[in-house]
Amino acid sequence: MMRSRPTRTAIRSLAVAAAIALVGAACEGGRDKPSSDPTTGGAGSSPSTGPGTPEPIIDASNCPPYELEGDTIKFGMSLPQSGLYSAFDNIRVGAEVYFDYINDQGGVDIGGSKYKIELTAIDDAYEAQSTVNNVNEMINDEDVFGLFSVVGTKNNLAIRDIINEQCVPSLFAATGAAAWGNKDYPWLLGTPLVPYPLEMKALVDYLEANQPDATVAILRASDDFGRTYSDVFGSLIEGTGITVVKDETYNPEQFDTAAQVTSLAATDADVLILGATLLACPDALGNVKDSGWDPLVYLSGTCTSKTIISLAGDAADGVISVSSFMDPADPQWSTNAQMTLFKDTLAEFGPADADPESGVIGFGWSAAAALVHTLTNSPEATRVSVMETARTLTDVSEIGLMVPGAAFNVNADDWFLGETFNIVQYSLDKGYFEVLEGPLDFDGQTASVTPDALINS
């Protein structure tokens, strides 16, 4: 189509020729041609992987070259810092405190050399398109080594093709979706949060033991995140006495659930599953209380932070959920060494207004600790090596605020973390989540309890 306009093409060719001549002649601002020299690449066809990994999981043969320069290793983070989801910015706060703490000790040791960790964070307001732009910018312009804890299911889905093509490790993505088990995307590793499908597995087990004939109502976000809860729950209760009586959705861009809760309350179900996140959780809890309905409420693990729960006031009393981390507000951990390290370091390096009882800050801290653990165990400071190490993490325990006794494993068959966790219940009087049962060990089970379509779509 373009070639059928000879005059234009000619003019353009002339102009472009002139332009190229100019670039070549004088201009330092001109962009470089892509390097065709394969030897500059640290990744390339480097055979070296971690010891004890006979078969490399990651095929790096088509990767663009990347070499770490200097003694700083830079990670990029795209997350909502503005808008309705800006509360997730506390993940960055927790992570930065941990990195400051490590840098203060001289940095992280990778393959015998010390590196300072630098974190660059860009706001995406939870918009997947912005995440894509941010990630492109961080990879192309800021030359990050890898990505760390990118927030959001749809946001991570949107960038996984990019990181696959560019061979950029994206570690501990802050979402518990089942899709991170998809073997076509080896460069993306999920989170130490409990995978959403396992939340439902734990709930079904719990109900079978305590309320085998329960009627269940579901309120969930009308997106992939919410759909995971209802799909997995629906498939797990087949053959049990548990029934779903109503499944309602709310618009995740508005957080208003009054009409939906009224509709669900009319069913008078025994159990309510809230496959919701952030402000929709307290909103729904408040509406449930106003309606006079008194179900056992299961709350998504994404909603268990102190900030969110305190917004619900007394309506949050008695809700159950799961957590793979210690609740910083729970005094039973006050003498735990992991917890005291967290609180002391936060007081020393953190911003003055940071809340030491915030579970979101604690999560960021824990994810950062997992990253440092991975880097330390990586035999060399290359993208492939770090990713191979992340894919073969074995018996990782007592990292960050991980529940004592919990460990996570990642291997060729099991791509999920956070599979050991407690069932917890919120107590209004005490002001924190009490451990109800646990730690429960579901290591390696995420893929088997999840409908295949959720993982490999």
Add this chain to the structure above:
Amino acid sequence: MARSTMFFTRLGISVVVLAGLLYVPQYFGTTETQLWSQAIYYSLAAIGLNLLTGYNGQVSIGHGAFFGLGAYTTAILMENNGWQFLPTLPVVIVIALAAGAAFGFPALRLKGLYLALITLGIAALFPDLVNRFASKYGTAGTSLIQPPAVVAPSWADSFTDFDDQYRYYMALFIGVVMLVLAANLVRGRFGRALVAVRDHESAASILGIDVARVKVSAFAISSAYAAVAGSVSVLIEGSANAGKVEVFRQSILFLAAIVIGGVATVIGPVVGAFVVVFGQDFAEDLIDDKPELAPATFGILLILLMYVLPDGIIGGARRLLRRLTDRSAAEPAPTPRTT
């Protein structure tokens, strides 16, 4: 100035600007080139909105929806049906013309504020509709659709080393063609009819202009421009997306672009679109450690621009030019003028 000098001045300026635009992706890196490409598709949408709002007086705060319609049509055809980018454009244009016309008919009954608010309604509603109906095409059930990236064909090797340069040139090409088409449209019969209907509807109808047809056509054509802009955004960004905030934001930014550039001028929307795109980028860079202040900086920039240049940049430039030429003409016999 004589007519022919005027023509040659314009031609000269166009050639220089075009040469500059062709040079852009050779000079700048990926991120800056992306920004220039964004300015191009914002220009396209603004050119279309200007036909409707500037020349025809029908205010729309909902063109983000038509933009999204184009983006989704292109993205779905590429992702699901394996189409190339360019062949999707005729389909996009036909669909958008139909959607615009379908909307233009009821709009005949509405004026000013009421029309504006109804269009705002489609901008608010569009993301919900996409989430509901287009999400089955997206990544794992989300409404974000990422078709395969457009890569440079081998014949383009002589002037592109990177795929994004090729995509920029493609956007520029589409942009220039559509600008020339719009310029011819407003300078011709249809353009005069648009203005006549805007300025005095009943007078226009006495003159034998089919008011309804003109207004519906304006709606249809401007929707098509917005939709093509959306298609080009898929070419540049590699995805179609419809967040609520985003669609609303785009809708008001398109409007801001035509007012900043100059309402009912040919080149004004293009100038305005560049100011909007680069102004936001500038606002983001201005205060580095306070990203939350960027919208405030941009908002204040908009307000200041309106105080200084209420008739837009092109309007202001024209005033300046007129004053300069008047003065030089008046020099032989200086007579005091009050301006």
Add this chain to the structure above:
Amino acid sequence: MTLFLQQLMNGIGNGVIYASVALALVLIYRTTGILNFAQGEMALFATYCTWKLSDEGVGIVAAIAISMVFAFVTGAVVERVLIRPVERASPFVILIVTIGMFLAVNSLAVTIFGDDEKQLPSAFADGGWSVGDVSITYEFVGLVLVLVAECVLLFLLLQRTKLGLGLRAVASNAESARLVGISSGTMLMFGWAIAAALGALGGAMYVPTTPALTAGSMQAVLVYALAGATLGGFDSPVGAVAGGLVVGVGEAMAIQYIEPLHDIELVVPFALIGIVLLFKPTGLFGRNVVERV
């Protein structure tokens, strides 16, 4: 039936909020012919002030009152400083100025008060009555009463006071109003001031019905309020109230009873508007006048 009544209450609960924001929009539109896009964000800023005061220990009712005074003054200043210079410019210019304000005020609020969720206490007591199976919260009754009081006071102000007469005169014909000695500038300033104060009140009523005060709190409300105002007729306060209520109730009923409209409830208000405007292009209660944009 119980379910229907409960959903009706949900709808009215949201509807009174939409109505009160719509009322503020209509007030500015009637006196100045301007649609203030920043209305919601100005209300947001005032609501942050209410939160700040209450956080500092001021009682919630006093905090709302102080914020309303603050908003009243700010509204007047905004009119004087930001709007006056472009008053005679084209409607487009004014539109862009209010859009600029929309962006700026939101971002300033976040910068000043921080972007974490704030909890604003409700002006009404917790709890409520149960009538049969329907639960009526004190807050619901309070919201309705506040809206009624707002309407009555506004009616008295417009119809029974000299200020109101001036406002109406300027609204119907600024030029003749000036000839009979009414300063249109002062009146416009008052229009903006009152609308801003109403916005502050609306924000303080609305936010406690949501889980938290955030930077995005007022944006969805603005869309619904605009829908309500359009439905009712943009120059009619009665229309704004009726329109806001219809929008709120329609939305709640759609969620309960129209399964295919799940997640696209927003279709309801705009479909209603579409139908009404086809038969009455200036809304249910609007008069046929020449509009500025």
